[in-house]
Amino acid sequence: MSEANYGVKGRAPCGGIGGSVPKVLAINGPILRVTGEHFEMAEMVEVNGLPGEVIAVTPHEATVQLYESTSGLSPGTAVHGTGRPMSLKLQPGLIGGIFDGIMRPLMSANSTENGHINPPPQKFTVQILAKPGQELQPGDIFAEARESAAITYKAMLPPEHSGVVTHAMPDGEYTADDKILTLETPAGKQDFTLSQTWPIRIPRPVRQKLPCDKPLSTGIRIIDSLFPIAKGGTCAIPGGFGTGKTSTQHQIAKFCNADIIVYACVIIEPTRRSQQNQGFREVGHYVTYHTAGAVSATEKN
Numbered sequence: 001m002s003e004a005n006y007g008v009k010g011r012a013p014c015g016g017i018g019g020s021v022p023k024v025l026a027i028n029g030p031i032l033r034v035t036g037e038h039f040e041m042a043e044m045v046e047v048n049g050l051p052g053e054v055i056a057v058t059p060h061e062a063t064v065q066l067y068e069s070t071s072g073l074s075p076g077t078a079v080h081g082t083g084r085p086m087s088l089k090l091q092p093g094l095i096g097g098i099f100d101g102i103m104r105p106l107m108s109a110n111s112t113e114n115g116h117i118n119p120p121p122q123k124f125t126v127q128i129l130a131k132p133g134q135e136l137q138p139g140d141i142f143a144e145a146r147e148s149a150a151i152t153y154k155a156m157l158p159p160e161h162s163g164v165v166t167h168a169m170p171d172g173e174y175t176a177d178d179k180i181l182t183l184e185t186p187a188g189k190q191d192f193t194l195s196q197t198w199p200i201r202i203p204r205p206v207r208q209k210l211p212c213d214k215p216l217s218t219g220i221r222i223i224d225s226l227f228p229i230a231k232g233g234t235c236a237i238p239g240g241f242g243t244g245k246t247s248t249q250h251q252i253a254k255f256c257n258a259d260i261i262v263y264a265c266v267i268i269e270p271t272r273r274s275q276q277n278q279g280f281r282e283v284g285h286y287v288t289y290h291t292a293g294a295v296s297a298t299e300k301n
Contacts, residue, residue, distance in 0.1 A: 032063070039057055043083070090197075125145065141155065174194065
C-alpha cells in the first residue's frame with residue numbers, strides 16, 4: 001500500500017516507561033489519561049480494539065480521545081500506539097458507500113442493520129498507464145480504474161515519491177491493495193497500489209487552485225437566479241428548526257450538475273438515509289455518506 005508519512009514519523013509502535021505497556025489511568029467520557037513517555041501528538045492508538053488519537057502529551061503521560069463509546073473500559077486497560085498518525089485509506093470503491101467519521105464502512109445503502117461491515121475485497125478493471133523505464137514524478141497518474149459508467153478513479157503517485165518504473169503489471173482486474181507498479185527510488189525499490197493511506201490532519205496537496213468562474217446549476221430557480229453558487233465555491237443555508245434547510249440541501253444534491261455528492265451528517269435515521277441514497281441513484285448521482293457519529297436524537301447537517 002502506498003503510504004504517506006506526515007506529522008507522526010514512521011517508527012515502531014511505542015511502549016511505556018521502561019519498556020512497559022502503556023495503560024489507562026483515568027477515563028472522562030471519550031477522553032483518557034494514559035501512561036507512556038513515547039507518544040506523539042496526533043498519533044493513532046488502540047485501546048481494547050477501539051481507535052483513538054493522542055491530543056496532548058506530557059513527559060510521562062498522554063491524553064487520548066477515543067472515537068467510540070468508552071463503556072466497559074476501566075483503568076489499567078492496555079494502550080497500544082501505532083507509530084503513525086490517524087489516517088484514512090483512499091481507494092477506488094468508496095463511491096456509494098456509507099462510512100463513519102474515520103472512514104470505516106457501515107451499513108450498505110439499502111440495509112437497515114447497524115454495525116460495521118467488512119466487505120470482501122472488490123476487483124476493478126484497471127488500465128496501467130505507466131511503462132517500464134518511464135520516470136514518474138509526484139502526482140503523475142500511473143493507472144486508471146472504472147468505478148462506474150460515469151466515474152473513473154485515477155491512481156496518482158503520492159507526494160515526495162518519484163523514480164523510474166522497473167515493473168508494471170499488465171491491464172486486468174486488481175483489488176485496491178494489489179501491487180501493480182514498482183519504482184526504483186533514491187531509497188530503493190518501492191511498490192505501489194491503487195490505494196493510499198493519508199493522515200486526516202494533512203490537506204491533500206494540489207498543483208494549482210482553479211478559479212471559481214463557472215456557475216453550479218442547482219435546479220432550483222430561486223437560487224440560480226438570485227443566489228447563484230459557483231462551482232468550487234461554498235454556500236450556507238441558515239435558518240431555524242423546520243424551515244427547510246435539509247430539504248433544500250437534498251434538492252440541490254439531487255439535481256445540481258455534479259457527478260459526485262459527498263453527504264456529511266452527524267446523525268440520520270437508517271431508513272431515511274436509505275431513502276435519500278435511493279433518490280440520488282434515481283437521478284444518476286453517486287453519493288458517499290460520511291457519518292460523524294450519533295450525538296443526539298435530532299438530525300444535524
